[in-house]
Amino acid sequence: MEYKAKYITDDIKLSCYEDKFFKSDISFECHMLIWFISGETKIVQADATYLFKKGDIFLIPRNQLATIINYPKDGQPHKTVVMHLTADMLKNFYADLDVKPDVRHSQRIQYYNNHPLLESCLSSLIPYFEMQEIPQNIASLKITEAISILRAIDKGIDNVLANFEEPGKIDLAAYMEKNFMFNLPLEKFGYLTGRSLTTFKRDFSKIFNITPQRWLTKKRLELAHYQFVEKKMKPIEVCYEVGFENLSHFSYAFKKQFGYSPTELLAAKN
Structure with missing residues (x-):
């Protein structure tokens, strides 16, 4: 580029x-x-x-x-x-x-x-x-x-x-369920939910009983599966819109999660 x-x-x-x-x-x-x-x-x-x-x-x-x-x-x-x-x-x-x-x-x-x-x-x-x-x-x-x-x-x-307020501490579960598809550092998620990184990780583990990164990957792949099945979107479109940065890594993670690749899923649906 x-x-x-x-x-x-x-x-x-x-x-x-x-x-x-x-x-x-x-x-x-x-x-x-x-x-x-x-x-x-x-x-x-x-x-x-x-x-x-x-x-x-x-x-x-x-x-x-x-x-x-x-x-x-x-x-x-x-x-x-x-x-x-x-x-x-x-x-x-x-x-x-x-x-x-x-x-x-x-x-x-x-x-x-x-x-x-x-x-x-x-x-x-x-x-x-x-x-x-x-x-x-x-x-x-x-x-x-x-x-x-x-x-x-x-x-x-x-x-x-004219609104100069900084993000306050908000409902972590609701915020993450709404915004999991954005591939940002955990520090940024912490800031936007009114938490330090340490507090963010601690609160996250209490709510979801899993690490943030593993939860984010699982949620993004589930959304990708939905996009393929319900919207018939192309892998390159889905990859970037659900929070992955690389198509080959996305395809590998998708197959590991579901047992079949995005192209195999789309072929079966067609």
């Missing part, structure tokens, strides 16, 4: 994937505002799947688990402008505003189609990626502009951007 990135600052980049596809399981530490120049992205979450393409603009809230698969499209690379809306930047922005966010508000991906104000803001960044020296305050001004536009066109966005 050939990946190229150009930066104005660490918080604003032009991202380009030119190979067949790129897949990652991610929980972002800050909000991500993304504008599509070309290519296609499939984002799979526990309760929704999104497909974004050229011209689309969307915001991924922080601490949201997602499988992200980036594809080139129509002979063009997967190319996006990505803006990080960090907690420090947002705290400075909201410091003098009387905003009380509803922390119960759903932290879902926000889709803005090809909104002209946002598109104008983000497309205006393109010339800066070619400059050798960038004016020091340009990134801050552009991020402030983007936040201001978001607040103008989305009356509920303050509930997302």
